[in-house]
Amino acid sequence: MSVTAPLGFRAAGIAAGIKASGARDLALVVNDGPSRAAAGVFTANRVKAAPVQWSAQVLSGGRVKAVVLNSGGANACTGPLGFQDTHATAEKVAAAIEDSAGEIAVCSTGLIGERLPMDALLGGVETAVSQLSRDGGLAAADAIRTTDTVGKIAFRRGEGGYMVGGMAKGAGMLAPSLATMLCVITTDADLSSEELDAVLRKATGVTFDRLDADGCMSTNDTVLLLASGASGVRPDLAEFEKVVTTVCADLTRQLLVDAEGASKAIAIEVVGAASVEDAVTVGRTVARNNLLKCAIHGEDPNWGRVLSAVGTTDAVFEADRLNVAINGIWICRGGAVGDDRSKVDLRPRDVTITIDLSAGPHSATVHTTDLTAAYVHENSAYSS
Amino acid sequence: MSVTAPLGFRAAGIAAGIKASGARDLALVVNDGPSRAAAGVFTANRVKAAPVQWSAQVLSGGRVKAVVLNSGGANACTGPLGFQDTHATAEKVAAAIEDSAGEIAVCSTGLIGERLPMDALLGGVETAVSQLSRDGGLAAADAIRTTDTVGKIAFRRGEGGYMVGGMAKGAGMLAPSLATMLCVITTDADLSSEELDAVLRKATGVTFDRLDADGCMSTNDTVLLLASGASGVRPDLAEFEKVVTTVCADLTRQLLVDAEGASKAIAIEVVGAASVEDAVTVGRTVARNNLLKCAIHGEDPNWGRVLSAVGTTDAVFEADRLNVAINGIWICRGGAVGDDRSKVDLRPRDVTITIDLSAGPHSATVHTTDLTAAYVHENSAYSS
Numbered sequence: 001m002s003v004t005a006p007l008g009f010r011a012a013g014i015a016a017g018i019k020a021s022g023a024r025d026l027a028l029v030v031n032d033g034p035s036r037a038a039a040g041v042f043t044a045n046r047v048k049a050a051p052v053q054w055s056a057q058v059l060s061g062g063r064v065k066a067v068v069l070n071s072g073g074a075n076a077c078t079g080p081l082g083f084q085d086t087h088a089t090a091e092k093v094a095a096a097i098e099d100s101a102g103e104i105a106v107c108s109t110g111l112i113g114e115r116l117p118m119d120a121l122l123g124g125v126e127t128a129v130s131q132l133s134r135d136g137g138l139a140a141a142d143a144i145r146t147t148d149t150v151g152k153i154a155f156r157r158g159e160g161g162y163m164v165g166g167m168a169k170g171a172g173m174l175a176p177s178l179a180t181m182l183c184v185i186t187t188d189a190d191l192s193s194e195e196l197d198a199v200l201r202k203a204t205g206v207t208f209d210r211l212d213a214d215g216c217m218s219t220n221d222t223v224l225l226l227a228s229g230a231s232g233v234r235p236d237l238a239e240f241e242k243v244v245t246t247v248c249a250d251l252t253r254q255l256l257v258d259a260e261g262a263s264k265a266i267a268i269e270v271v272g273a274a275s276v277e278d279a280v281t282v283g284r285t286v287a288r289n290n291l292l293k294c295a296i297h298g299e300d301p302n303w304g305r306v307l308s309a310v311g312t313t314d315a316v317f318e319a320d321r322l323n324v325a326i327n328g329i330w331i332c333r334g335g336a337v338g339d340d341r342s343k344v345d346l347r348p349r350d351v352t353i354t355i356d357l358s359a360g361p362h363s364a365t366v367h368t369t370d371l372t373a374a375y376v377h378e379n380s381a382y383s384s
Numbered sequence: 385m386s387v388t389a390p391l392g393f394r395a396a397g398i399a400a401g402i403k404a405s406g407a408r409d410l411a412l413v414v415n416d417g418p419s420r421a422a423a424g425v426f427t428a429n430r431v432k433a434a435p436v437q438w439s440a441q442v443l444s445g446g447r448v449k450a451v452v453l454n455s456g457g458a459n460a461c462t463g464p465l466g467f468q469d470t471h472a473t474a475e476k477v478a479a480a481i482e483d484s485a486g487e488i489a490v491c492s493t494g495l496i497g498e499r500l501p502m503d504a505l506l507g508g509v510e511t512a513v514s515q516l517s518r519d520g521g522l523a524a525a526d527a528i529r530t531t532d533t534v535g536k537i538a539f540r541r542g543e544g545g546y547m548v549g550g551m552a553k554g555a556g557m558l559a560p561s562l563a564t565m566l567c568v569i570t571t572d573a574d575l576s577s578e579e580l581d582a583v584l585r586k587a588t589g590v591t592f593d594r595l596d597a598d599g600c601m602s603t604n605d606t607v608l609l610l611a612s613g614a615s616g617v618r619p620d621l622a623e624f625e626k627v628v629t630t631v632c633a634d635l636t637r638q639l640l641v642d643a644e645g646a647s648k649a650i651a652i653e654v655v656g657a658a659s660v661e662d663a664v665t666v667g668r669t670v671a672r673n674n675l676l677k678c679a680i681h682g683e684d685p686n687w688g689r690v691l692s693a694v695g696t697t698d699a700v701f702e703a704d705r706l707n708v709a710i711n712g713i714w715i716c717r718g719g720a721v722g723d724d725r726s727k728v729d730l731r732p733r734d735v736t737i738t739i740d741l742s743a744g745p746h747s748a749t750v751h752t753t754d755l756t757a758a759y760v761h762e763n764s765a766y767s768s
Contacts, residue, residue, distance in 0.1 A: 045692060046695040047691045047694065047695030047719070074688070077687075079718065079719065111688065112689070112691065112692065113691075114721070214674045216674060217696045219688075219691070288599070290755075291600045294759070294760050295763065296764075297764040304460060304497040305600075307603070308460075309600070310430075311432075319431045322431075332497070335461055336465075337463075371674075371764075373760045376755055376756060376757045379678035380679060380680075380682030381682055
């Protein structure tokens, strides 16, 4: 299933020998049409990996025939030679499926600053093409994993019978990233690239964009949405946006749960904000506060750390009108001590921190994880 | 020594019973004049503790007779009653030394969101006043410690024989903070409060402001500069600024070395910047990157994480003109692989990361620490 749940898509995931472990490391997704309309969103990092530079150019044409993705190397900060490697990869796929390299997107994930083993990669492309199938979605999702402990897939059926499917790896996008986040979403609905673009931006804006594991932003983050049109269904755009958003939210949740070293999944729910932007700013700032993330790890309802994080933002609020609840207990009211903190039960994995800015009707939720010794270990013990 | 190194100051540090451990927790510094000119800088956090609100008001008058500081409780997010506690503390000091509460500054540090044990604190003020002495500087520095493993003191003699002395606790200020940072600097030079204010802002701007342990900003950070004029020396302002900056830099270094759980002291040296602001922005952003801080902890010269952090800033640079050295080895040149990374020796405690933006003549250095399991433990195992 995953990216092959919709009609018109074949996929493969194989071991090309890019990863020293011998695990799967190359995925290919091919759109058999009849449409090949597509849209993409990419990292906002100004240091962009070669595949991001290449794919952004491809997507500007609004059409994608295939996506080739590799784990085992990010091909970021590799200079002009790295860009040539991405170009050669697209050309190789194009030759193997007899199409144009200008409509082949490329995604890479892994260590920054090292060239890819191109012999292995190009040989792997041939193998992947030979293994393309309507059943290849799971293998493809497996092949893009780096430190992910499980592959992430999702799919939903829309009104009229069209399908939306997706696969993802990593955690975070645009602002955040635990490692690179890559995601390919497919649909057999019939929509133009402009329609896909509008829907993808809205859907990612309220899902992946509101996941912030550790405040770090990758050089490689990419989310692609490909439409084959094979179902013949032209969905209502609002309904389609809802389905795509659901798939993105499902994948976001899977990324959050699998975040490196995390022991808690924390939802920062900001309410009473003067604007959605204020709510997201406050949520993101609190999500990035190391002291708070340590406190939640230690199951300490330290609302003072919430307030000191809120106080560093430029959101509209008055310090003496802030209210904070942790797992439903309003332990801070009016900027000072509220209900008994001993009532807060922080043992469950899921933690909700609610911040009421008392400044307006808007709200937003940002998702993050706690900060643990396991996170430090995973990110210091080896390069990734 | 410390705050009592200059003429005209007496100090005391005593155990008032605020800390459950029975350790010293109350410090008092009194300026015997003839001058009582003073200046202060405070946290930029919009959630300000009661003592910060009080002391900012006191300092707006440009005169300080005494500073009373307590550890064991921040008196932050304690509402109007917390502010009354600060006011009562200042009144108690004023009564005991027969002066005006309007010229008594108050500083607090410890857990946010709890009222101070006022009986213990007010009783402690009486004891502290009775123990004020010209030798009290070390005891005062000891009494303001929280998680600090050692007291931090510094002093320098200026031209013409005047002295500057100081004490500090914590790590970080204005932008950063590991916990609250409090600092009192004294001098027997004869200067106006306006002169002190200008010098203090410049000195803290290039010292404490460029220390960023974990990107968190306290509700209580305070740096005060008090002048007794007792030496009769009116120093040259530029020379005085240099001496105060040296004392601040010395204390900054002590805070950095004692930062919670740190195993590395990291200097992020940004050169080739289009402006000092760009250099500081890049330095601070890199200093806050958890992935990089983990890598340095693991002695992994992961320059890719440096570049991805730089890429999130709005500083002037081109990605393919960035150069990065770690401990003197230029492992990234022109945004891509440079010298052999195996040449980088990351075993020493001191680590220097040099980032050349190739965009101009300006530079700045931001100091930070690595991210360790010990940091997580210290900040999750108990409230602070």
